[in-house]
Amino acid sequence: MSLLIKNGEIVTPDERYVADIFCENETITRIERNIDKVKADEVVDATGKYVFPGFIDPHVHIYLPFMGTFAKDTHETASRAALVGGTTTFIEMICPARSDNPMEAFDLWLGKAQGKSACDFTFHMGVTRYDAEAEHDFKEIVKRGLSSFKIFLAYKGAFGITDEELYAALTLAKKLGVIVTAHCENADLVLELQKKLLSEGKTGPEFHYWSRPPVVEAEGVHHLMTFAEMTGAHVYTVHTSCEEALNEAVRGKERGVNVWVETLIQYLLLDRTNAEPNFEGAKNVMSPPLRDKKNQEVMWKALADGSVATLATDHAPFDFQTQKQMGKDDFTKIPNGIPSLEDRVNLYFTHGVKGNRIDIQRFVDSASTQAAKLFGLFPRKGAIKVGSDADLVVYDPTYRGKISAKTHQMNLDYNSFEGFEIQGRPYIVTVRGKVAARDGKFVGEFGRGQFLKREPSHF
Ligand code: URP
Ligand code: ZN
Ligand code: ZN
8 A cells, every 4th residue: 555645735833845755654664855656556746735744633532431422433433533634643532430440440541442433543541539449450451552631620420530639640650750640620619509590590502601710720720730749750631721820830830830731723713602691502412512712812822832732622413403402591501512523623724824824833732743742652743754654634725614513523413513614624634544435425444543552751
């Protein structure tokens, strides 16, 4: 199996140049100005197009038992959507219930993806309970190829952990060289605010925001910074939504905490009015909630200057027809999540690169390379180098189109970005040297996606 991509403009965080790329079997074997005298099974003319390393989404939920239901995508529908949108690798959260056995959860999540996914994948291991038995399993799971944990400071009674458990999880992570990704919201404050709002008869989706205002998230980030400082652990704040929360992470970094920040495409382009004024707003209920519009410019700037390291999706699809309706009379029962796995790259390119908010090399860095580096996939992924996996996105910046649930690949009856214009789209997407999407159509192979084992870094 060989593939030759000719005349594209290669863009990575460090370089930008026109060259040909030759891929044999699953890897890139040559990058030169003119590669002519080779026989290739497929030749792609990339003249006038960019060639990016395959994009990496470091935060998705596919198999997700949550709030009394299950997220809608399967690994087939999710990987198809990812690939059409240019994402060639995703990192899924393993989210066991507190009573579940961690090793069984690891096997369950792996079993759901293996043999199904068309793109490569790995996991963050959810630490939703910490005791001697769980600790034993976490050590074993790291040996089996996961080098990142996920903890929740929110969702008390479900995934949330106590401070004692948080301290133990961070201490273990430091010892093993594992990075800890964290959902930062103060769980007790959320519960108290939810009770207060419901007692006042405030039941609609617009009150979700008031149960989790910025200060609740900022407190969560501050809390994590304190524990990371005390343990020396390396931490990563997922779905950071607002200036107040970002400032806590920046302050932590300034005093030496090893912290990286993730934000989501949703927070850059949607705001809290999208979760109002009637029950339609339930489509856009997620946690932390969509924020006041003024935060968008703050997050764009932070992405541009690197204080926010990565752009992810936190893809968590629940349909409007049945699942979001579970919260018809009580916003606390609306399954949380705004899916965007398919649309992240195109929206980010359109509003970031074309919108002159993000330099194209930083675009690649924040949507691909940074995640590869932080989570132990670089330079196999997130790079265009001889020896890297041939995960490539030949991107057409002249494409014009509109996002719609009528045409998207995700298994969902709505799209929060319905009607949004996109200026650019992947023309060809390859996974380890094989074309998996062509001109907006999935042409990949379900089950070909590989589980990516990662080594811990000994920080
Ligand atoms: O609302 C969200 N973010 N849903 C998915 C679960 C999580 O908190 O990441
Ligand atoms: Zn979360
Ligand atoms: Zn999440």
